Amino acid sequence: MSMFRRQLAERLRTLPFELVPLLPAGFQRVGTLVLLRLDPQLAAYEREIGLAIRELLSATGVFVREGVIGELRTPAVRRIAGYEDVTVHKENGCLFKIDVTKVLFAKGNAAERGRIIADPGEQVVDMFAGIGYFSLGIAKRTPSCRVTAIEKNPDAAALLRENVELNGLDNVTVIEGDCREVQAAGDRVVMGYFPGTEAYLPAAFGFLHRTGTIHYHNRYAQQDLWRKPLGELQATGVACGFQIEVLDKRVVKSLSPSKVHVVVDARARKL
Numbered sequence: 321m322s323m324f325r326r327q328l329a330e331r332l333r334t335l336p337f338e339l340v341p342l343l344p345a346g347f348q349r350v351g352t353l354v355l356l357r358l359d360p361q362l363a364a365y366e367r368e369i370g371l372a373i374r375e376l377l378s379a380t381g382v383f384v385r386e387g388v389i390g391e392l393r394t395p396a397v398r399r400i401a402g403y404e405d406v407t408v409h410k411e412n413g414c415l416f417k418i419d420v421t422k423v424l425f426a427k428g429n430a431a432e433r434g435r436i437i438a439d440p441g442e443q444v445v446d447m448f449a450g451i452g453y454f455s456l457g458i459a460k461r462t463p464s465c466r467v468t469a470i471e472k473n474p475d476a477a478a479l480l481r482e483n484v485e486l487n488g489l490d491n492v493t494v495i496e497g498d499c500r501e502v503q504a505a506g507d508r509v510v511m512g513y514f515p516g517t518e519a520y521l522p523a524a525f526g527f528l529h530r531t532g533t534i535h536y537h538n539r540y541a542q543q544d545l546w547r548k549p550l551g552e553l554q555a556t557g558v559a560c561g562f563q564i565e566v567l568d569k570r571v572v573k574s575l576s577p578s579k580v581h582v583v584v585d586a587r588a589r590k591l
Contacts, residue, residue, distance in 0.1 A: 322346065331372040335365055347373070350418055350425050351407030352380040355397065370401030380404040383420055392473040393513075395424050408486075414456040415486050422475040423451055432572050432583065433457055436535060438465040438508055445506035445527045446470060447499040447520060448513035451479040452492075458510075459492045467492045468506065470499045499523055508533045514581060515539040518552045525560035530590040533567070537583045539575060549584055562588040 321329075322345040329340045342359040349355075354377055358366060370382040381402035389396055397420060399405065409416045409425065412434035418425050438444050438458050442465045446455045449469035459467045469484075469492055471477040477496040484492045495502055500523045509524045509532065511517050517538040524534055540549055546569055557564040567585040574580050 327376055328369065328372055331376065332365070332368060334368070339365070343369070347377075348427055349377070349379075350420060350427065351409040352378075353383065353402075353404065353407045353418075353420055354379040354381070355383045355385050355420060358384045358400075366400045370399075374401040380407065381420075388424065392476075393424050394422065394473075395420065397421055412457050414452070414460055415483065416451055416453075416456070417479055417482050417486060418451060419475070419479065423473070423479060425451070425453075429453070429572065433512075436508075436510065438462040438467075440464045442466075442508055443506040444468070444508045444510065445504050446510045446512070447524060447527075448472075448511065449480055449494070450476050450512075452483040452487075454510045454512050455480070455492055456483060456487055456489065459489045460487060463491060465491060468495060468502075468504045469493065470495045470497065470502050470504070472496070472498050505529060506532060508535075510535045512537050518556070521553065521556040522560055525557060525562055525588065528562070528588055528590075532588055534586050534588060535583060536586065537572070537581065539579055539581055541578055542580055543578075545571075545580070545582065549582055553584055553586055557586075557588055558591075561591050563591055564588055 325343045325345050328343050342361055344356045347354050347356040373382045381399055381404040383397040383399050386396040405421045406419045411430050433453050444458055444467045446469045449455045449471040455467045455469040471480055481494050504527055506527050509527050514537050554564050565587040569584045572581040572583055
């Protein structure tokens with residue numbers, strides 16, 4: 321039994337013994353908020369569970385995660401304890417104001433978000449900026465670069481503007497809209513979105529100068545690695561008039577027993 325489950329069980333004296341193994345074994349903490357999955361068989365006890373977690377973790381809000389909705393990746397969550405939906409989370413030296421009922425924040429991607437460093441003076445285009453997941457860190461680590469942060473979700477775009485100010489950045493331009501309809505140019509393009517990212521590859525190549533770097537994220541079946549992601553990247557590059565050199569490729573995390581989140585870093589040169 322995990323430590324977290326054991327601590328919860330100790331606080332839930334009225335919970336039937338046979339339900340103890342169904343208690344969550346872990347959680348995700350975002351600022352002062354806690355998000356977790358809850359077995360449907362615990363529905364009648366979710367209020368007590370939420371209050372126990374709030375007390376145990378000194379949380380201002382406890383939420384049950386139920387999925388993600390639509391193209392804008394809106395989280396489906398329910399607050400079962402506490403009083404806050406909004407918090408400020410610190411990661412990789414950046415502050416993120418987050419409303420967990422309106423935008424996603426995957427802590428499992430922290431290393432990936434902290435990995436990308438722009439060269440001095442580079443123009444960076446973040447095609448799916450969200451609340452600044454990649455944009456803030458890139459802009460902060462390389463103050464001489466310029467970041468164009470594009471976000472289609474109005475709620476996320478509003479938080480992105482606040483986060484630019486919260487971090488005291490003057491090298492980020494926020495554009496609210498569909499990245500396929502935005503005019504911008506860059507030396508580096510970040511595609512931190514999935515699934516279906518391959519549909520946006522033509523727009524990514526369209527943002528590049530004659531040479532540049534693309535960070536291509538997507539979801540694939542394990543059996544399709546690395547033939548499918550590299551094939552899609554190469555084929556679209558050639559169709560857009562670019563030669564592709566793969567710099568790096570790796571699995572960011574497992575999404576299910578058969579699917580993974582991957583990223584390919586590629587250098588593109590105009591043919």
